[in-house]
Amino acid sequence: MQLFAGRRLRPTLRLPKGEKWLAGAMIAPAAFVIFFVAAVPLVGVLWMSLYHHVLTNPNNQPFVGLGNYTNQLGNPDFWAAVQRSVVFTVASTGIELVLGLLLALLMNQPLRLRWILRGLVILPWALPGVSNALMWRWIDQAQYGALNAALTQTGLTDSYINWLGDPHIAMFMVVIADVYKNTPLVALLILAALQTVPKEPIEAARVDGAGSFQIFRYITLSWIKPVILIALVLRTMDAFKVFDTIWIMTKGGPANSTQTIAIYAYQTAYNTYNFGGGAALGYLIALLIAVLAAIYIRLLRGGPAK
Numbered sequence: 001m002q003l004f005a006g007r008r009l010r011p012t013l014r015l016p017k018g019e020k021w022l023a024g025a026m027i028a029p030a031a032f033v034i035f036f037v038a039a040v041p042l043v044g045v046l047w048m049s050l051y052h053h054v055l056t057n058p059n060n061q062p063f064v065g066l067g068n069y070t071n072q073l074g075n076p077d078f079w080a081a082v083q084r085s086v087v088f089t090v091a092s093t094g095i096e097l098v099l100g101l102l103l104a105l106l107m108n109q110p111l112r113l114r115w116i117l118r119g120l121v122i123l124p125w126a127l128p129g130v131s132n133a134l135m136w137r138w139i140d141q142a143q144y145g146a147l148n149a150a151l152t153q154t155g156l157t158d159s160y161i162n163w164l165g166d167p168h169i170a171m172f173m174v175v176i177a178d179v180y181k182n183t184p185l186v187a188l189l190i191l192a193a194l195q196t197v198p199k200e201p202i203e204a205a206r207v208d209g210a211g212s213f214q215i216f217r218y219i220t221l222s223w224i225k226p227v228i229l230i231a232l233v234l235r236t237m238d239a240f241k242v243f244d245t246i247w248i249m250t251k252g253g254p255a256n257s258t259q260t261i262a263i264y265a266y267q268t269a270y271n272t273y274n275f276g277g278g279a280a281l282g283y284l285i286a287l288l289i290a291v292l293a294a295i296y297i298r299l300l301r302g303g304p305a306k
Contacts, residue, residue, distance in 0.1 A: 045279045053276035061276075068280035078281070080256070081264035082288070088171065088246075088260055089239040092178045096235055097228065099179065100186025107187065108194045118191075125184035133248035136177035140164050140249070164250050167257035174246050174258055178239065186231045193227035194220070233296040237289050261285055 052064050072078045107118050124132070139146045140163040148160040163173045197220055205215050243262040246252065252259035252267065259267075265285060269278025 049279035055273035103187035104190035
């Protein structure tokens with residue numbers, strides 16, 4: 001085994017020429033569909049973003065080059081939407097990581113009937129995004145929502161609160177809806193990592209007198225750190241471009257307090273019929289997500305704990 005230490009083993013299996021053609025023929029239909037479903041629209045949107053493409057004026061659509069991009073980058077509304085997206089992403093992802101870690105630690109304990117707990121935890125994640133948003137919109141409803149009813153009947157508040165109509169509260173409420181749905185995903189990822197933690201270092205640490213917190217900090221957390229980073233990457237990229245939850249609950253209001261970058265792009269394209277500007281915003285969103293992904297990939301290069 002020492003002879004192969006530090007070396008990369010590469011597969012040496014080579015298909016005969018006839019089998020290569022057969023494999024290519026079998027892959028070709030899927031590749032063809034992917035090309036026309038994904039690649040062609042991406043090129044079309046890129047081409048549209050280079051024109052002043054306004055649906056209400058189809059006879060005057062001049063080529064503007066990067067004009068749509070510079071207009072958006074110079075628009076304070078764009079940067080305000082980016083700021084709201086960052087607030088939503090940081091808040092929702094941070095809460096989901098903390099709650100997901102706590103849930104994973106609980107589900108990893110040798111409890112009786114823990115399979116029931118795991119089944120209950122996964123239920124919110126199984127909900128479609130639209131159903132989750134509708135459910136929370138009804139819960140937060142000002143006149144007859146379940147949240148106001150529970151708070152008033154328990155004496156915690158004297159009057160009903162317009163949760164989704166207050167610019168200072170609305171963002172917090174959509175964050176709660178996102179946390180409710182996506183925390184189970186983070187918990188399941190971390191739970192899978194916890195079940196791979198070796199027992200030998202933990203037992204040795206206990207023999208040396210280490211406490212539970214020290215074992216968690218120096219052994220368990222170090223081992224599951226790569227999975228936590230992966231969960232962070234997935235949730236950050238998804239939260240930054242979230243659309244359905246916010247659109248169904250608030251449509252970006254009130255007073256644009258929940259207008260994230262995805263909502264802003266949609267309203268630019270379909271409320272003002274500025275498809276050129278909306279297409280440019282789509283590529284700017286993709287660029288911002290690519291930057292976030294590059295940062296996280298750099299963090300992930302550390303690899304698993306040794």
